Amino acid sequence: DADIMGFQEVGIGGNIEYSHCGKWSKRRGYKADYLSFVPRMKLLHQGIFARILDFFYMVNCFVFTYFGDFLYAIFDIYILKMLLLPIFIVSITPILTYFLIGTSTFVKERVGYEIVPLRVINKASVNYIEKGGKKIMVVNVHLSPDGLKGEGKRLKEIYSLLTFIGDRENVIVMGDFNAEPDSSIYKIMEDVGFRSAMKEKYGKEKYTFPRHKPNMTLDYIWVRGNQLKVKKVKRIGTKGASDHYGLYAVISLAGQLTEVLE
Secondary structure, three states: OOOEEEEEEEEOOOOHHHHOOHHHHHHOOOEEEEEEOOOOOHHHHOHHHHHHHHHHHHHHHHHHHHHHHHHHHHHOOHHHHHHHHHHHHHOOHHHHHHHHEEEEEEEOOEEEEEEEEEEOOEEEEEEEEEEOOEEEEEEEEEOOOOHHHHHHHHHHHHHHHHHHHOOOOOEEEEEEOOOOOOOHHHHHHHHOOOEEHHHHHHOOOOOOEOOOOOOEOOEEEEEEOOOEEEEEEEEEOOOOOOOOOEEEEEEEEOOEEEEEEO
16 A cells, blocks of 8 residues: 555566556556657557567566576576576577566555656656645666676666756655665765665665565665655565565655655
8 A cells, every 4th residue: 555666677568458457557546658768660450469478578577487486596607507597598598588677656645757868768756745735756667787887877877867867856766776775876876875774774784685585775765955854664475476575665745744655
């Protein structure tokens, strides 16, 4: 029942409404949006192409639901990973899976929506909600992975996002930043006035990845604006639900509470 929920690396087939719980979101009163990491032509949402993506989406769901722990365990063993990775890379599986990945946001009582291009193949969704007659901008973002190799991509993405946000107050930015607290991305966010909800509440970050033996912090809920106060924040989720911990926060604005789940 959070006011806004943001997810990263979620799967979707060709039928957008089917693939991200269209019936569930309507029944619970949410507006739902989806941004595929790789831009899709309209053709992929039609006819046989949509059916192919839907089929492959269901295959992915089946495999990772019933064999996810097994696959994760195998790829956690270095020798087996080196033996199996070439087979995995040359197969068509990762290519098609790449087309299934994106971000999704569920919002109650949305008063506005925008899409922000971060790079050619990455976008952020921006939803606006109102509390106490004041508008809050809520951004769901997934910055590029690949460790140090992806730093240049992440810097370009965060600069694009911050340029769009400008000097606005009452802003919440949530998501998987693929950047730790000692990174340049983290410092940039602090330099432009954002506060990490977890750090503000507890004085330090908590590990969010990997879920089974966390030793890194990659996921954040950031707030900016003197009127936004972090009332509560915690890690959520089980190992079976995601390879990351999720974050849940209660943030107040002018005495009105906003629940955010990332």
